[in-house]
Amino acid sequence: xxxxxxxxxxxxxxxxxxxxxxxxxxxxxxxxxxxxxxxxxxxxxxxxxxxxxxxxxxxxxxxxxxxxxxxxxxxxxxxxxxxxxxxxxxxxxxxxxxxxxxxxxxxxxxxxxxxxxxxxxxxxxxxxxxxxxxxxxxxxxxxxxxxxxxxxxxxxxxxxxxxxxxxxxxxxxxxxxxxxxxxxxxxxxxxxxxxxxxxxxxxxxxxxxxxxxxxxxxxxxxxxxxxxxxxxxxxxxxxxxxxxxxxxxxxxxxxxxxxxxxxxxxxxxxxxxxxxxxxxxxxxxxxxxxxxxxxxxxxxxxxxxxxxxxxxxxxxxxxxxxxxxxxx
Numbered sequence: 460x461x462x463x464x465x466x467x468x469x470x471x472x473x474x475x476x477x478x479x480x481x482x483x484x485x486x487x488x489x490x491x492x493x494x495x496x497x498x499x500x501x502x503x504x505x506x507x508x509x510x511x512x513x514x515x516x517x518x519x520x521x522x523x524x525x526x527x528x529x530x531x532x533x534x535x536x537x538x539x540x541x542x543x544x545x546x547x548x549x550x551x552x553x554x555x556x557x558x559x560x561x562x563x564x565x566x567x568x569x570x571x572x573x574x575x576x577x578x579x580x581x582x583x584x585x586x587x588x589x590x591x592x593x594x595x596x597x598x599x600x601x602x603x604x605x606x607x608x609x610x611x612x613x614x615x616x617x618x619x620x621x622x623x624x625x626x627x628x629x630x631x632x633x634x635x636x637x638x639x640x641x642x643x644x645x646x647x648x649x650x651x652x653x654x655x656x657x658x659x660x661x662x663x664x665x666x667x668x669x670x671x672x673x674x675x676x677x678x679x680x681x682x683x684x685x686x687x688x689x690x691x692x693x694x695x696x697x698x699x700x701x702x703x704x705x706x707x708x709x710x711x712x713x714x715x716x717x718x719x720x721x722x723x724x725x726x727x728x729x730x731x732x733x734x735x736x737x738x739x740x741x742x743x744x745x746x747x748x749x750x751x752x753x754x755x756x757x758x759x760x761x762x763x764x765x766x767x768x769x770x771x772x773x774x775x776x777x778x779x780x781x782x783x784x785x786x787x
Contacts, residue, residue: 489573500554563592612779637783678726702736721785
């Protein structure tokens with residue numbers, strides 16, 4: 460009997476301790492497709508000035524894609540529908556009307572309802588003020604959502620990586636890069652590596668190559684394309700005799716942006732590739748860095764081939780891999 464009383468006493472103590480401990484809840488992970496944004500506002504505003512301004516921002520066509528696709532896809536819902544599952548969407552723009560507010564105010568609330576969520580709240584007295592607040596930060600808002608999707612891609616492969624291929628590239632090219640486990644090195648040629656992930660419908664490819672740094676080397680789009688064409692003609696043949704990969708410049712000229720990336724000045728080029736002597740093509744993106752310490756130029760680029768299909772998210776997925784690249 461005494462032992463039973465001791466056991467009951469211990470149990471009661473544990474229950475009391477648990478009841479006094481603070482309750483912790485696990486935040487759900489944001490869901491939704493890459494490139495999607497939920498817009499929370501009433502139908503009247505969506506069909507008027509407020510909705511028009513959002514469509515003007517995100518419905519412009521992405522450059523350097525084989526099919527016309529908007530920068531991001533907008534999905535408007537009413538306030539009544541912004542409950543439960545919709546609150547957990549990865550990207551949200553919320554129009555909150557505050558009659559007493561003198562001007563529109565934009566706030567970014569990360570992880571508001573879910574982990575890895577970007578929640579942009581714009582409070583304004585009316586549509587005009589909403590539009591002003593939106594337009595003042597137009598470019599930064601677009602980059603915010605695009606960067607968030609890129610980071611989610613990077614986080615999605617996390618530890619599921621091809622560490623052997625990463626080490627081989629580090630040893631050969633002196634670079635760091637995170638490769639998802641499904642990507643395999645197909646071949647190593649003269650200062651050129653070809654890495655790919657194949658499905659029944661899609662070819663996802665990554666090239667890593669380098670060439671000597673000279674007195675005339677720069678990070679202009681013209682020089683990057685010229686060197687790219689030389690390297691790919693030598694190393695990437697097509698299926699037909701005499702065919703090879705090159706750059707489309709007649710109908711869709713590549714765009715370039717120079718940024719500081721992982722501590723190094725980097726030229727980011729988006730464009731279209733094609734097969735000289737064949738009927739194949741698709742988008743590509745390249746990150747080119749000058750390695751002064753080793754007197755060389757290092758380029759990591761990715762491409763997608765999926766004929767007759769939209770490939771916006773596929774090339775963005777590959778760019779997220781390339782984004783992890785840095786010189787050692």
